[in-house]
Structure formats: structure tokens, C-alpha cells
Amino acid sequence: MAKVYIIHENEEWTQPLKAALDEISVPYEDWHMNEGMVDLQQKPPEGIFYNRMSASSHTRGHRYAPELTATVLTWLESHGRTVLNTSEALALELSKVLQYEKLKQFGIKTPDTIAAVGEHHLIQAAKSFPTPFITKHNRAGKGLGVKRFDDAKSLEHHVTSGFDESVDGITLLQQYVDSPTKTITRCEFIGGKFLYAVRVDTSDGFELCPAEACEIGDLACPTTSSPRPKFEIIEDFNSPLIKKYEAFLQANGITFAGIEFIEDKDGTAYTYDVNTNTNYNPQAESKAGIYGMKEIASYLKKELHALQPVTPL
Incomplete structure (x- = not known):
């Protein structure tokens, strides 16, 4: 059978x-x-x-x-x-470099990025890269390896002090996008079609796995007077990115995925992560009355x- x-x-x-x-x-x-x-x-x-x-x-x-x-x-x-x-x-x-190059083919804007192997090359790249910037692993998940630097000297100190390298040896030096709301948006797709978008609070950092098993603390942000949920499904979300994302997924053999983007103060959206092992936050889904895993099962x-x-x- x-x-x-x-x-x-x-x-x-x-x-x-x-x-x-x-x-x-x-x-x-x-x-x-x-x-x-x-x-x-x-x-x-x-x-x-x-x-x-x-x-x-x-x-x-x-x-x-x-x-x-x-x-x-x-x-x-x-x-x-x-x-x-x-x-x-x-x-x-397994490769954010590959993600970015494929996304660009569909007119999807990604952050400026340099991929480097070797401490020397990473330090040299930082000396001419606009500040502030972040580093991240090329092969990672849940925001592993993401760290902000305000100048090349602080990066050099971090690197020469012994830093956590990507498992594939490729470290990304990337444009820092400052979100005025301290949030990112994650769009979920099932069967290659848009299901919903979830707003994620990044005030506490970038460990953004939405699964219940990934939760590492209070779901509410403790730095605001009126705590907001860590994950919140956006009602009636609409964006021209959706059609571009769907075309990108279809062209690259992706049936189920979560795609994340961040907006700067001018409203420019930068797509920075494609997660094909997508998980869903049970609290956010319960509140919205929509369930990703049930949709996948169907x-x-x-x-x-x-x-x-x-x-x-």
C-alpha cells in the first residue's frame, strides 16, 4: 500500500x-x-x-x-x-547564497551580501562594507550566527577571538536592515500557494523558529509596556511579493516553505531567508483559527x- x-x-x-x-x-x-x-x-x-x-x-x-x-x-x-x-x-x-541568487531571478530584493571563507577574507571584506552590518552562517537555521557589528574593528576582534563558523565554512557579511517596528514578516506557503503571513517580534534577537519545541522564553516581548506576542498572524495580509514568491517556489521544486522578509524605514522589503522545513506557532494559529500542519496533512x-x-x- x-x-x-x-x-x-x-x-x-x-x-x-x-x-x-x-x-x-x-x-x-x-x-x-x-x-x-x-x-x-x-x-x-x-x-x-x-x-x-x-x-x-x-x-x-x-x-x-x-x-x-x-x-x-x-x-x-x-x-x-x-x-x-x-x-x-x-x-x-542548505545555502543562503543559492537562495539569494535564485530569488533575484524573480525580481525579489535581497540584502547586499558578501560570502567569505577564511578569517582574513572576512575581515578584509568588512573594511570596505557599509556599516552597520551583520554576519550570518550560509548554512544555518533559527538565526544561528547572526550578529551585528557597528564597524570593521569590532568584527576583527570577534573573528580573531574565535568565532562560531558556519558548518560549511562560508560566513556571510550582510547589509543590516533596520526595522523601525523591530519585526520581520514570514509568509507561509502550502502546495506552493500562500497560506498566511505571520509578524515576528525580533526585539529579543533572531532565534525565530516558530515551532513550540523551539521556544526559549516568554512569548511576549518584555521590553514594551504593552507586551506583544512573539508570533502573530496578520489578518488580510496582501503584498506584491506573494506572486513573486509563488513563482520562485514553483521554479525551484518547493512545495512547502516559509519565506522571511524585513522592511526598512522607507518600506523597502528585503527577503533574507527561505525555510523549506517550515514549522508553525501553535499560539498564533490558535488565535487566528488557521493551522499549517493540518493544511499540509490535507x-x-x-x-x-x-x-x-x-x-x-
Whole structure:
């Protein structure tokens, strides 16, 4: 019997999806990618294969999970299996450089960025880069490695004191975009189509994973007199970016994703992250009455039914 295969490396993030699939009686199998093997002489099983691999897997001790996932996806795709979030999507998940270059092809503005390998090159790049600026990891998640610097000298001190490098060795030097509201916007897409946008408070920093398992403190910002939610779904959100994002997703084999942008004081939007292992904040969804994982489960059910031949009466 064909089923849904969940390709991932984080059990906590996957539990809400499993619960949603159970609720509507969708058969599934868990493929955890921390370790394993692929027999290239064998054909894959029939089914729908949902890739939820994360760029931050190395922070959970799963250093080679993306590489194993790339192997599995290549195998599946070579046999014509239906993969949702394809090997192209995985490549984008693992490289912000690739994300930015692909986004630009659709007229989507990204922050000015320099990619550097080696302390010397990073320091040299900072000396001529407009200030303030930030550093970030090319392969990361949840805002790992994001740090603001007001001048090249402070970056040099940070780097020479021993800094946390990206797992792929590529550090990004990037334009700092100052949001007057101290928020970013994350647009969620299911089946390549816009579902909703969520406003995220960045007052406490950039660990922005919306999943309940990622919460590291009070959901309300403690620096305001009237605390606001960390995550809040925006009612009736509309933006010309939506159509551009949808075209970008379709062209790059991405079925499910969250795309983040930030606006400066002039209202210019800079898109800076594409997350193909999207999670949802339960408090924000409960308040708005819309549930991303349930929508994904319904989409997977539809895809599974389309795969199975209809028995004639």
C-alpha cells in the first residue's frame, strides 16, 4: 500500500505533522535521516515523499543528515517518485547564497551580501562594507550566527577571538536592515500557494523558529509596556511579493516553505531567508483559527489519493 514518507531529522518538529496525519487517517512512515543506507540496486517503495530536512541539523548532532537526504532524494527522483520539496529545494535550504541568487531571478530584493571563507577574507571584506552590518552562517537555521557589528574593528576582534563558523565554512557579511517596528514578516506557503503571513517580534534577537519545541522564553516581548506576542498572524495580509514568491517556489521544486522578509524605514522589503522545513506557532494559529500542519496533512492526503489508481465499479 502506498503511503506518505516523512524525510526528516527532528522528531519534535515532526510530531505535529504526524498528529495531523493521524487525525485524517493518512498512512505514513517515518524516515529519520541521522544515519542509514540506500541500496541503489533496489527500487523505492510507492508513495509520496515529503522532505523536511533542516539546515540546522548539525546543531542537534545530525551532521550528515542533509547529505544522506540528498542521496535519498536523488534515488527517489531517478525512479520517478513524487517528492515534495525536491533535491533542488534541499540545495536551497542548505545555502543562503543559492537562495539569494535564485530569488533575484524573480525580481525579489535581497540584502547586499558578501560570502567569505577564511578569517582574513572576512575581515578584509568588512573594511570596505557599509556599516552597520551583520554576519550570518550560509548554512544555518533559527538565526544561528547572526550578529551585528557597528564597524570593521569590532568584527576583527570577534573573528580573531574565535568565532562560531558556519558548518560549511562560508560566513556571510550582510547589509543590516533596520526595522523601525523591530519585526520581520514570514509568509507561509502550502502546495506552493500562500497560506498566511505571520509578524515576528525580533526585539529579543533572531532565534525565530516558530515551532513550540523551539521556544526559549516568554512569548511576549518584555521590553514594551504593552507586551506583544512573539508570533502573530496578520489578518488580510496582501503584498506584491506573494506572486513573486509563488513563482520562485514553483521554479525551484518547493512545495512547502516559509519565506522571511524585513522592511526598512522607507518600506523597502528585503527577503533574507527561505525555510523549506517550515514549522508553525501553535499560539498564533490558535488565535487566528488557521493551522499549517493540518493544511499540509490535507495536501499530502490529496497527493496520495491522486497517486493511487481508482478501482472501477
